[in-house]
Amino acid sequence: MTRRLFGTLCGFVLLVNFGRTAFAPLVEPLQAAFGVGPAAIGLVTSLVWFGTAVPRIPVGYLLTRVSRHRVVLGTGVLLTAAAAFTATATTLLALQLGAFTIGIASGAYFVAAVPLVGELYPDAVGRAVGIHGTASQIAAVVAAPVVVTLLAAGDWRHVFWLLAACTALITLVLVLVVRRRGTVPSSAGEDRNFREALSHWRVIVTGIAIVGVAGFAWQGLFNFYVPYLTASKAFTQTQASTMLTVVFAAGVPAFWLSGRLADRLPHLPYVLGIVAAFGVSLVALTAVSGFVPVLVVTATLGYVIHSLFPALDTYMLGALPASARGSAYAVYSGVALFIESGGSGAVGFLTGAAIPFDSVFRLFALAVGVELVVLLMLYAAGRLPDGGRSADVAAD
Template sequence: MTTRLFGTLCGFVFLVNFGRVAFAPLVEPLQAAFGVGSAAIGLVVSLVWWGSALPRIPVGILLTRVPRHRVVLGTGVLLTVAAAFTASATSLPMLQVGAFGVGLASGAYFVSAVPLLGELYPEAVGRVVGIHGMSSQLAAVVVPTLAVVVLAQSSWRAVFWLLAGAALLVTVVLALVADETTVPASADADRDFLAALAHWRPIVLGVVMVAALGFVWQGLFNFYVPYMTTVKGLSPATAGTMLTVVFAAGVPAFLFSGRLVDRLPKVPYILAIHLSFVVCLVTLTVVSSRPALFVVTAVMGYVVHSVFPALDTYVLGVLPADNRAAAYAVFSGAALLLEAGGSGVLGYLIEVGFEFDAVFLTFAGGLTTVLVVLTGLYVVGAFPTAVDDAGVPQ
């Protein structure tokens, strides 16, 4: 039954991420359908990600009162309703509400489901988080093609009706397989949200490790196509292919990185990923030939997506069961709120006249500074690596 529950969660996370990324390939059809410009639809896309960030800490509080698997069920209901509402939207405000609702469902899902995975497989957290993340990443690869196929046969609304139907089905399946016989008692141990804040050290260190890199990554992938067309001289079709390569490389990254982090010293492994991303970012500004850009794009996609299962595994591993979900919610919510600003900052800098390469090299310098600080903290033993009998990281 535990295997069935894990398989259902992997299907669930595919749909959750499906909802988050489905708007991007539908930008032009949505502009035409609602008679608005790119700024208005850009706000709709942003609302999905803000919605994914904002509920994480409040849901962490909710998890001190409601079992995790029941919160996951609630996110399934919300995703079903939000997707159906989006598909039925007849005005831009309705579309915005629907997009925000889809984002809320995704944020609530991640902070309730990821700690649950750690309780289901305490001896293989990295492996299951990696497989779960790979299932999520598959949506980013599949959705653009699926959207094209659906649009050829129907309208943009069909994409969200498909999501609503699939979300309802998986929610029903989850309700059947997630019960007291499959969910460990430790998965419902969180009862004191304020006590979770006592574990501020792994929370803050985790946020620093992922937020700086994630901030740069958010800006980079959202402007990857314009960068490739305006700076590297690629056609829009080729630039779009490069973006697909970035996401496709994330599929094996989640799988293998989740396994590696179970076997390697976790913090040095995460810092090595950070360094590799800086090298890729600098290299991207230097190369110009199509084969070289393809290689750098693929390597960068693999590297950046490797950090997410590794960091989740580390944070979950140093948090005690009785505060794990609430503390993870604080970590996840704070990190994503900081990361989400990357696109806005990069867009503003380009709009006021800075060159892409100059901005990327500046970002690389900032990431290098963060890496030096983190490495120094690791050398002096500032990173928690275990949990004592009282549940306090040491």
């Protein structure tokens, strides 16, 4: 039964992340369809990610009242309705509202589902989170080819009708799966005190500190990857787009392997090692030139940054007790995502002030380095919370 629920969640997350990433390859078709410029559609894509951040803390509180699997089912209903609404949009405002709601559904899903995945395999949390993340990352890789194929067969609305139909189907499958007795672990319903979640503020702050600066830099980098390579590396648009695909494709094996390593290695040293590797890769990207060197660094960078997410999730889920895991994770991810989302705006502001891309990304690498030194000092002093798996989970 556990395998059926886990498999269903992996299919679910693929559709959830597809809903977020499908807008990027639709920028030009949507501009043509609604007769607007890139700024207007750029706002649409921003609303998806803003919507992803908005519900996380409120849903964290909701999880103290409603079981995690029921919240996941609710996100399926919401995503189905949002995708269908987006497919019927005839005005820019309706499109923006649809995109924002798709983002809300995805943000709520991750807050409820990631702790649930950890409960399903308490002795292999990293492996489970890694596989779940791999399914999500596959969506980011296939989004553009799927969208292009559907555009060739019709128009942009087909993308969201397909998403609505598939999400409705997977939600129905999830209903059937969770109705079977013994499918949902008993510990998945123990999170009932939001104040207790906040009492684990040291774990929450540690997670935010680890991912905040690195995630801020990553958001700014990947959203400007194509213009960065065309402006600073003399790449063609096609070459730059290929590199963007590579940086996301490298995340597929990263999620798969990193989760397994997180189960075997000491959590904090492994996570901090990844942060260090990301800083070095970012500096290397600004130093190399030529297609092959940039390709190698791009693949390395993509692998490293995507390795951070399952490793950090494993640390967080291991450091938090079942009685506060869902809501505390929601607070952590909500605050962290708000911080990370500022990366793109920072890159846009700095480059708009005539600061070269390479200088901006070296500044980001320096910030990552400073963050790493502080975290290493705190770790050496024993001031960072341990990420060992909680005894209450291991006993389930």
